[in-house]
Amino acid sequence: MFNHKLLYAIIAVLVLSNSYFLFTSIKKDDNDVVAKVGEVEITKEMWSEKLTKQFGQDVLKDMINREVVFQLAKKQGLKISPEVIDKEVSLYKVMHDQSSHELENLPDFDEAKLREEIEYILLLEEIYTQDIVISEAEIRNYYDENRSLFEQDDIYYLSHIVVKTEEEANEVLAELNAGSSFEALALERSLDMITASRGGDIGYVERNSYSVPEEYVHVADSLSVGEVSSPIEIAEGYAIIVLKEEIPGTSYAFEDMKREIRRQLALQQIEGDINAEHLWNELGVVWQYNEH
Template sequence: MRRKLVLGIILGLLLTNIVTLGLWWWNSSTGDVDYSVDFESRKPVAKVNGEKIKYKDWLSYLENQYGKKALQDMIDTQVIKQLADQEDLSINKGVLKLEVSLLATMEGPLSKDAIKDKKKKWAKEVTERLYLEELVTRDISVSEQEIRAYYDKYGDQYNFSPTVQLSHIIVSDEGVADKIMEELDEGTSFSALAQKYSLDEETKSSGGYLGFYTESSSFIPSEYYEQTQQLDDHTYSQPIQTTEGIAIVYLHHYLPEVDLSYEQLHAHIRREIALERMADHPDASKLWNDLEVEWIYQ
């Protein structure tokens, strides 16, 4: 009964995934991203000089092109989740926070809502990956001595320093700086003002975007980091006098410190060492035999 229920859920999710993919394909091809389109299976989804593309042919194409891989990914997710639950696996919250913070530093500027959505997505993906690594390495023996030696050698790489994501505008005149502040206070985009006024030719075209920096970075004036400690995300500083001119700094996102102890990293390091001993990359499909998996491609 459990097997049939799981298969039913997976097939239902697959159908939803295919329809969603179809919506994306249809709307991206027309340049109109509207996911509220109401399809009727009896009507064609397109016409080319009167020649009809039928709904069932479209779905068949999507299934043949993407269906098997999509279903395999969904089964992998279910297998990992069920085995992790069965074995009562858990991921240290500090390790998860570190992984998500590192992923955040690879992103450009995002809105508050986009950051929230991205972090939720990353946390889910990282958790699934770490569960998979734990499951595929569970039979690989790693001694306490090996774990301690690895920590002593590489432990520093698991510490994440407080990091700020910044943009700036550089001008040479206080009057211009005051004018920019007035426009910012009135709601004008920081990026637009950087493109209009900034003297920094390297960042001007990208709206003054600088990237991610820590306190020890030598690539930005020290005043930038100091000023942003007083700011909330998506706010800007008062004009700052620097050696390059008068600067106004925008804080996109602040990522706090992550400092993990040996105990917090113990299980993670054991996985890292075990993974190095594996000949292949972790593959969830190798765990399918641990559960009763049936799918339409058998």
């Protein structure tokens, strides 16, 4: 039950947490020069002060919001099951890849951070919706009528190199077997200019996706993670793929998804946006930030 609203909420939090990393990685009293323009020197302290003025308030609010949500969730005994987080992580990866043109400026993040941000946002939703009553029958009906939402196909993370002829494909394969870098060869030889600039990286692909030739998925089925394929004939010529990651498909049982469905149905009854700042009074948050 992953949606675009949740996707962009996660992105916003990840961007803020990357901004926080900048603050913590710069010592304010450090006068080391990080840049020089003519005779003008820019120090770490100057950099830190600029970041604080531009982003300090937003980063501090995000830090407070996270503490409020996690503390209230613990106090109220609210938890998000690992199965729900696993599902959201898998779907996020697919949606993030499909939205790469919109999200190309998103800072790098690791999966542990992604899981934490998903948990944070879902706990915030739990806090807002815990008092809304949704009957067992409503939840069951939603599950039965939307079974496709709870069936996840196999997902493959693929990279490829596309060339014109089978002879060229065999040459590329020979170079790979001799130890050449897949990414470097993709940049040098692949006809797919969009993925070539990313080292051949296609991204996450669902089993029934139409975004890649269907031969890719058939071949990926027989590969181990890290294994390179033999040349594959496609409409554009020949391709060699490498399987970087595989996420097995799964079917989510009603009991595993019941609370997730209840939360989503309850959210439909809330008017306006949910915001952790509205919860500050419950923990007596004191705001002492003074912008200079």
